[in-house]
Amino acid sequence: MPDTKPADGRLCVRKTYKLFIGGAFPRSESGRSYPVRTPGGDLLAHAARASRKDARDAVVAARAAAAKWTAATAYNRGQVLYRVAEMLEGRAAQFAAEVADAEGTSGKAAARAVAAAIDRWVWYAGWPDKVAQVAGSANPVAGPYFNFSVPEPTGVVAVLAPAGSSLLGLVSVLAPVIATGNAAVVVASEQRPLPAVTLTEVLATSDVPGGVVNLLTGLTAELAPVLAAHRDVDAIDLTGAAPADRAELERLAAGSVKRVLIADEDWAAPPRPQRMLSFLETKTVWHPVGL
Amino acid sequence: MAAKASGRAAPAKAAPPGRGQAPAPAVPAGMTAPQGRWDYAAAPESTEIVSIASEYGLFIDGESAPAADGKQLITLNPATEAPLAKVALAGQADVDRAVAAARAAYEQTWGPMPGAERAKYLYRIARALQERAREFAVLESLDNGKPIKESRDTDIPLAAAHFFYYAGWADKLEYAGFGPDPRPLGVAGQVIPWNFPLLMAAWKLAPALAAGNTCVLKPAETTPLTALLLAEVCQQAGLPPGVVNVLTGAGETGAALVAHPGLDKVAFTGSTAVGKEISRAVAGTGKRLTLELGGKAANIVFDDAPVDQAVEGIVNGIFFNQGQVCCAGSRLLLQESAADAVLDRLRARLSTLRLGDPLDKNTDIGAINSAEQLGRIRELSDSGDAEGAERWSPPCELPSRGFWFPPTIFTGVSQSHRIAREEIFGPVLSVLTFRTPQEAVTKANNTPYGLSAGVWTEKGSRILWMSQRLRAGVVWANTFNRFDPASPFGGYGESGFGREGGRHGLAAYLDA
Numbered sequence: 001m002p003d004t005k006p007a008d009g010r011l012c013v014r015k016t017y018k019l020f021i022g023g024a025f026p027r028s029e030s031g032r033s034y035p036v037r038t039p040g041g042d043l044l045a046h047a048a049r050a051s052r053k054d055a056r057d058a059v060v061a062a063r064a065a066a067a068k069w070t071a072a073t074a075y076n077r078g079q080v081l082y083r084v085a086e087m088l089e090g091r092a093a094q095f096a097a098e099v100a101d102a103e104g105t106s107g108k109a110a111a112r113a114v115a116a117a118i119d120r121w122v123w124y125a126g127w128p129d130k131v132a133q134v135a136g137s138a139n140p141v142a143g144p145y146f147n148f149s150v151p152e153p154t155g156v157v158a159v160l161a162p163a164g165s166s167l168l169g170l171v172s173v174l175a176p177v178i179a180t181g182n183a184a185v186v187v188a189s190e191q192r193p194l195p196a197v198t199l200t201e202v203l204a205t206s207d208v209p210g211g212v213v214n215l216l217t218g219l220t221a222e223l224a225p226v227l228a229a230h231r232d233v234d235a236i237d238l239t240g241a242a243p244a245d246r247a248e249l250e251r252l253a254a255g256s257v258k259r260v261l262i263a264d265e266d267w268a269a270p271p272r273p274q275r276m277l278s279f280l281e282t283k284t285v286w287h288p289v290g291l
Numbered sequence: 292m293a294a295k296a297s298g299r300a301a302p303a304k305a306a307p308p309g310r311g312q313a314p315a316p317a318v319p320a321g322m323t324a325p326q327g328r329w330d331y332a333a334a335p336e337s338t339e340i341v342s343i344a345s346e347y348g349l350f351i352d353g354e355s356a357p358a359a360d361g362k363q364l365i366t367l368n369p370a371t372e373a374p375l376a377k378v379a380l381a382g383q384a385d386v387d388r389a390v391a392a393a394r395a396a397y398e399q400t401w402g403p404m405p406g407a408e409r410a411k412y413l414y415r416i417a418r419a420l421q422e423r424a425r426e427f428a429v430l431e432s433l434d435n436g437k438p439i440k441e442s443r444d445t446d447i448p449l450a451a452a453h454f455f456y457y458a459g460w461a462d463k464l465e466y467a468g469f470g471p472d473p474r475p476l477g478v479a480g481q482v483i484p485w486n487f488p489l490l491m492a493a494w495k496l497a498p499a500l501a502a503g504n505t506c507v508l509k510p511a512e513t514t515p516l517t518a519l520l521l522a523e524v525c526q527q528a529g530l531p532p533g534v535v536n537v538l539t540g541a542g543e544t545g546a547a548l549v550a551h552p553g554l555d556k557v558a559f560t561g562s563t564a565v566g567k568e569i570s571r572a573v574a575g576t577g578k579r580l581t582l583e584l585g586g587k588a589a590n591i592v593f594d595d596a597p598v599d600q601a602v603e604g605i606v607n608g609i610f611f612n613q614g615q616v617c618c619a620g621s622r623l624l625l626q627e628s629a630a631d632a633v634l635d636r637l638r639a640r641l642s643t644l645r646l647g648d649p650l651d652k653n654t655d656i657g658a659i660n661s662a663e664q665l666g667r668i669r670e671l672s673d674s675g676d677a678e679g680a681e682r683w684s685p686p687c688e689l690p691s692r693g694f695w696f697p698p699t700i701f702t703g704v705s706q707s708h709r710i711a712r713e714e715i716f717g718p719v720l721s722v723l724t725f726r727t728p729q730e731a732v733t734k735a736n737n738t739p740y741g742l743s744a745g746v747w748t749e750k751g752s753r754i755l756w757m758s759q760r761l762r763a764g765v766v767w768a769n770t771f772n773r774f775d776p777a778s779p780f781g782g783y784g785e786s787g788f789g790r791e792g793g794r795h796g797l798a799a800y801l802d803a
Binding site: 134137139140141142143145147149154231234246247248250251253254255256257259274281282283284285286287288 | 563767777
């Protein structure tokens with residue numbers, strides 16, 4: 001395990017990597033953990049190995065938080081997301097080191113990924129109070145009715161984070177989910193979960209209400225079916241699922257007519273609004289016009 | 292409303308089948324109706340405009356052809372149980388052929404065609420539907436059992452309007468908000484229900500074709516005839532062969548279609564149970580999917596609502612098309628303080644509804660579409676009795692032949708009753724009560740469905756407060772069951788995903 005250089009001979013304090021559920025940092029209720037290694041095979045830490053019960057608890061926490069987060073003003077949500085960028089910026093060096101360890105990339109490449117992740121939060125921070133104007137409409141129906149369509153968050157979205165890109169990929173799939181008022185249950189990259197755990201510390205200090213983002217670390221193949229089949233999960237992003245597992249997860253998701261997104265992307269490329277729009281419902285309201 | 296005072300003596304036998312009950316309370320209080328002078332004179336729409344062939348083939352690659360294995364099914368007039376025609380029952384070989392024709396058309400004609408040219412074909416179809424509107428309306432009422440006033444004033448005009456609306460998008464897709472160069476998906480397999488046969492065909496075909504896709508449409512087993520007439524319209528409009536293919540058949544035809552590897556897109560309207568099956572069948576194939584499924588809409592009436600309008604809205608909400616509507620307002624939520632008054636008016640109004648010959652221009656309630664559906668309505672209604680709800684129907688004699696169910700209200704319904712949870716898809720209204728707006732929202736949202744909702748109140752801020760909290764794709768405030776091609780329609784939750792109508796409806800058929 002990497003230790004920061006004990007220049008003065010002092011022994012550093014290592015971090016316990018835990019889950020993030022309902023705004024708290026519990027260990028797995030199962031008491032399990034699993035070793036996380038660098039691509040080179042060096043042990044980095046033991047991360048919590050979340051159980052099916054942890055996944056269900058996370059859904060409960062997300063459902064409880066979703067109502068309040070949805071009801072927050074779009075302006076407020078935008079500011080919270082911007083605050084995430086601010087907090088991340090302040091810890092950029094720490095994230096660069098963790099990303100370099102997790103992904104086995106050079107410090108320079110890791111720093112670029114962290115910078116892109118920060119900028120991605122900023123990009124999404126601008127969306128909450130604009131997406132309704134882009135995705136909504138006033139509808140000219142043939143009759144004396146006032147008719148308009150507005151996008152609304154789907155509710156609770158399960159996200160299987162990309163396996164490779166431990167921070168930028170994660171932010172690229174998480175930010176669009178919560179920007180629009182959804183609550184998220186995220187399964188971190190199985191092999192590279194540590195930057196994700198550290199990101200939850202940023203979220204916890206950025207006024208993201210507890211439960212809006214919940215993070216599970218562990219075995220994706222163990223957790224994904226629980227979330228895909230869970231009847232109180234409204235949508236699932238399967239981008240981080242192994243390609244061979246996707247069809248079965250889609251079948252499980254069909255049981256409650258979940259919205260399913262599978263969209264492999266180049267995370268370094270400029271983002272587009274599509275991912276955000278995938279987790280929105282369009283609500284159309286009619287009212288008669290008259291005296 | 293029930294008795295039309297024509298002044299002419301109506302021969303007794305002219306009364307439509309089943310309308311045996313004396314329409315007593317037809318005249319507003321205060322006016323006296325001399326007893327016995329108000330016999331109803333039937334006003335049937337002529338069927339002379341429609342010629343139904345004895346047999347119909349499949350419409351594949353611009354031509355009519357029998358099923359490869361020669362199988363047929365018989366479509367009935369649900370109001371009389373009389374056979375209307377024999378229709379081809381498409382099998383796997385026919386599905387293969389239709390998908391191949393659609394693929395060829397996508398690659399060779401429709402795909403490469405400029406949007407402006409596609410638009411003109413769609414405008415032609417819209418115009419042809421308008422020209423032949425009465426013919427379509429009569430045929431729809433014959434095959435489906437719905438009242439002619441609904442097919443004539445709602446189904447057919449809206450179907451034409453849908454083609455007209457989406458025609459205009461065909462050459463403007465780059466301005467629809469899906470990027471500078473949105474591409475069609477390819478070949479779409481579309482499976483539609485029997486409750487609005489032509490209208491659902493229009494909802495599926497118009498946006499798909501406007502976006503540049505080609506289509507294989509599978510109409511419902513019991514209502515194939517207007518889709519086949521639409522195929523004739525496509526042919527006469529000069530639509531290139533293979534752009535629209537119509538495969539009549541049964542459930543296995545639809546299953547074979549959605550499972551076909553040659554499709555890029557599957558669109559389905561129908562029950563949630565079948566929607567889930569289709570979703571499983573499509574899983575892992577990469578086909579794009581949109582689903583418009585069942586519903587159990589709450590129609591919420593506050594004590595400050597204008598009662599007469601609300602009662603009309605309640606009636607329209609659950610008895611339009613015999614309640615065979617996915618967005619039907621099948622759960623009536625009445626604020627306690629107004630419940631008795633609304634129910635009294637509602638019962639009085641139901642007593643004036645005319646049930647009978649779908650082709651009679653004054654008929655309000657037509658036939659149930661099939662024996663199977665009638666069985667389901669009966670089974671669920673009986674569960675209402677068994678679970679302790681109180682059933683009420685106006686005095687109403689049902690015709691001896693055909694599939695009929697009287698307008699029915701259940702009171703004393705609790706949220707756990709099956710009639711409050713399951714989609715009945717018939718003229719059966721479950722009445723529940725609430726005290727506070729919050730309670731109304733909680734009860735309204737207490738369902739896996741989320742297609743539509745109604746709110747009746749004079750208070751504007753409450754309408755908006757309720758609209759924000761109701762988990763439903765369409766909220767009708769002080770109105771119900773309104774549809775328009777420019778207005779997105781579709782569900783939350785287990786009512787499906789994707790929207791039909793408006794700019795949003797294009798997203799289902801574009802690779803954006």
